[in-house]
Structure formats: C-alpha cells, structure tokens
Amino acid sequence: MPILEILTIPDARLKQSSEPVECFDDELHAFIAELEETRLAGPAAVGIAAPQVGRFQRIVILDCSQTRRPVPHHGHLILINPEITHWEGFELGREGCLSVPDYTGNVIRAERIKLVAQSPQGETHEYEMESYEARVLQHEVDHLDGLLFLDRVVSRRTDLFQRKVYKKGST
Amino acid sequence: MNNWKMVTLVGEDQPGIVAQTTEALYQNSLTLGETSMMRLGGNFSMMMMVSGEGDLSAALAPVAQALNLRLHIDDIAGRLHQHLVPNIQIRVMGADQPGIVARVTGALAASGFNILELESDVAGTAQEPVYIMTIQGISDATVETLQQAVDSLSEEGVDVSVSAIETLFA
Ligand SMILES: [Zn+2]
Numbered sequence: 001m002p003i004l005e006i007l008t009i010p011d012a013r014l015k016q017s018s019e020p021v022e023c024f025d026d027e028l029h030a031f032i033a034e035l036e037e038t039r040l041a042g043p044a045a046v047g048i049a050a051p052q053v054g055r056f057q058r059i060v061i062l063d064c065s066q067t068r069r070p071v072p073h074h075g076h077l078i079l080i081n082p083e084i085t086h087w088e089g090f091e092l093g094r095e096g097c098l099s100v101p102d103y104t105g106n107v108i109r110a111e112r113i114k115l116v117a118q119s120p121q122g123e124t125h126e127y128e129m130e131s132y133e134a135r136v137l138q139h140e141v142d143h144l145d146g147l148l149f150l151d152r153v154v155s156r157r158t159d160l161f162q163r164k165v166y167k168k169g170s171t
Numbered sequence: 172m173n174n175w176k177m178v179t180l181v182g183e184d185q186p187g188i189v190a191q192t193t194e195a196l197y198q199n200s201l202t203l204g205e206t207s208m209m210r211l212g213g214n215f216s217m218m219m220m221v222s223g224e225g226d227l228s229a230a231l232a233p234v235a236q237a238l239n240l241r242l243h244i245d246d247i248a249g250r251l252h253q254h255l256v257p258n259i260q261i262r263v264m265g266a267d268q269p270g271i272v273a274r275v276t277g278a279l280a281a282s283g284f285n286i287l288e289l290e291s292d293v294a295g296t297a298q299e300p301v302y303i304m305t306i307q308g309i310s311d312a313t314v315e316t317l318q319q320a321v322d323s324l325s326e327e328g329v330d331v332s333v334s335a336i337e338t339l340f341a
Contacts, residue, residue, distance in 0.1 A: 047341030062341070069335055094257070094338040102252050104338055132337055139341050 004038040004053035008099050015146040018049075018056040021080045024122035028059075032078055032120055036061055045098050047136045049143035052099050058082065060140035064133040071132040079117035082141055086114035093135050095149040105153035109135045175204060175222045175249040178231070182240035184215040192217065195234045199225035204251050220249055257287050257307035259317065260336050265329035267293055267300035274324055275304070275331060282320045284310040307336065 007014055021028065031050075039048040039061055047062035058081045064073035089111030096104040112130045115137065119125060129137055139149060180192060189208060196203065204220030221227060228244055235242040263275050272291065279286070286308040295301035310317060314333050321331040 043340065045340050047339075049341075067337055069337060071337070094336050096256070096338055096340045098340065102254055104254070104256055132339070136339055136341050139339060 001034055001037050003041045004034055006038065006042070006052055006098050007054055008101055009148070009150070011099075013054060013056075014051065014099055014143075014148060016051065016056055017146045018051050018058050018144045021057050021059060021118070024080070024118075024120060028080075029120055031055065032059065032061070035059065036078075042098055047140045048098065049140045051143050051146075058144045060137075060144065062133070062136050062140060064136055067132065072130055073133045074127060074129070077127075078120050079115075079137075079140075080120060080122070082115050082117035082137065082144075084113050084115045084138070084141060086112075088112040091131065091135070092154070093132075095135070095139060097139070097149055099143075100148060100150060103150075105149065106155075107135075107139075107149050107152045108154055109138045113137065175220050175247050176227055177245045177247045177249065178217070178219045178221050178227065179243040179245075180217040180219075180231070180235065180240045181214055182235075182238060184210050184213055185238065188215050188238055188240070189217070191234050191238065192231065192240075195230050196221060196223075196225075199223070199227075199230035201225045201227060201230060204249070220247070220251075255285075255287055255309055256338050257309055257336050258338075259284065259308055259310050259314065260334050261304075261306040261308075261317070261321070261331065262334075263291075263302070263304040263306070263329060263331050265302055265327075267295075267302040268328075271302050271329060272304065274327075275321060275329070276306075278320045278324065279306070279308075279310075279317065282310065282312050282317055284308050284312070284317060 035048055035050060035053060038053060039045050046064055047060060050057050050059035060079050060082060063076040064071055065075050087110035090108050091111045092106050092108050094104050095107045111134065113134045115127050117125060193203065201221050201223035204222065206219040208217045231242055265271060276286065286306055288307045289304065291302065291304035293300050294303050314335050318333040321333065324331055
C-alpha cells in the first residue's frame, strides 16, 4: 500500500476547506486504509486528516490509546463528516503537526466537546470527548476547515496571565 | 554553513524598535534565525540569532544610537532546527521573597531537570507582590519524583505544581 505524501507549510492547499463525504463506497475505504498507513509511517501521530494528504474531504483518523501517560479515549476512530456540536471550558496545551515540521506551540482548545460523525459505513454516531482526545479532534477538524494550529498559537506568556486572572477571580 | 551571531539589543521601550532594527538587518543582507523579544519592566529586550555576510555591528550601530539601545554581539556555535520539545511544565506561585527562583530551580537541577524556557512575572500589588513563574523543560524523572523534589518549598508558602506536557502531533 502506498504511503501518501503529506502536504507541509507553506503549501497553500492546507488552507483549503474540505467537502463532506457523500459516497461511503469501496474507494473511500481504500483511501482510509492508505491514510491510516500514512499516519503510522511517520513519527507517532495521534491523528491525521484527509486534506493533509491532498484529499479535500471531511475524513479524520485519531487514536489516543497509545499516549505516554494514559488519557481518556475512545480507541481508534475513523470519523467521517465530524461536526462539533458543543464546546465547554478551555485548556492550554502544546501542539505539533505533521504538516508543520520542527515547530510546536501552545494552543487554547475547548476542554470538553460533543460531536456527531459518521462511520466509514455511513452510520451516524455521537461522541463526548475530553482533554487530550478533545484537543486532537479539534486539531483535525481545523484541518478540514483549512486551519492549522499555527492560526491559533498563543504566546507562552498567556498561561502566566490566565493564572493571574484566575487568582484574582478566586480571592 | 551559516555563522550565527547572537545579538542583544536592550533599551527603553518605544514604538518602532523592531521595525527599524530588522529593516537595518535586511538592508545589509543579514538573516534572522530564532529570536525572542519582549518588554520587561518598561524596557524592550531583543535576543536574535543573525547570520550573513554583511557587517553586523556597522549595520546596527546607527539604529542603536538613534533609538538609544545598548548593542551586544557574540559569536555563537548556534544552528537552526535543533528544537527540543519539553515534556514537563512547572508552575510556581507565591509571595515574592528572596531566593524563590534559586530554590525552585536548584531543586529541579538536582533532579536532572533541563530548563528550556522560563518566564516569570510579579503580579499582585506593590504592597503584596505575588511571584508567578512558568518553566518548561525536559526531564527523565517522573512528574511524581519532580513534585517530591519541590514539595518542601510549599511549607515556605510557595505553591509549586509539576505537570506533564503531552505534545500532540497530528
Ligand atoms: Zn495537524
């Protein structure tokens, strides 16, 4: 099975929005297998989105079951047309990206989310995710909308100031 | 191969420091690498990796003079694309007191912790200053081991929390 080429910055195609999947056919399943092969070929990626390999359809794969420290997760997920329906809380965390070599940065994401997505067979499922897995999903949905974590990076200082505000609010 | 120099420019903050400095570098065919620039206590401080064939001190001297900045240039054995990714974050908060940074970082160093970034600030009021610091770094020791190493400081009224950074690659 071929390993697909990953688009990297400054490739303008990474800013392109992806279209919903309408055909849940063998061709889709073959592509998903190649996308998964590509995710596993690189350095331990917990997720990948179809537009990262130049296919502009709303398909993501994530797997948070192998993190260094265990986190709450739903195992290996293939999500078609994922749509976040609810956001709650916020958390600062460090992100890197297969499409952004040799750079990591701090990004604020919702801490808990609810989402609706279809399976590769087209069945609709709902999920509730939290912390790290929720972060990965938001990172992937951004790819589908033509956004990179670079579009959301905040200063390292942000954490300091959040803490200040929090402290003020609590006294 | 590039020969990098580390340029330090410090002076009273005013609009245009970055624009004029980087324009002077550009006009003299000098290239920026990694940089860190920040306002600290009303001063603007710049640390920049710079390389290129142009005469660096001649390029920057007029800007430094015009904006009243102190200029310092060092040869360094620097390279790009050598990033280390931190796996531990430490947050420190407590009543401002002498030696707080030394005691926290001393305990960490004794545990083999390598600091990649440290930022600190003084919040609160002039009457009741609160020292806030975040540190990101690399350690082979576990969160629990590092937390134990700094726990004795909490008896001195300093709140130190150690957490893992799980950097996402996706
Ligand atoms: Zn990514």
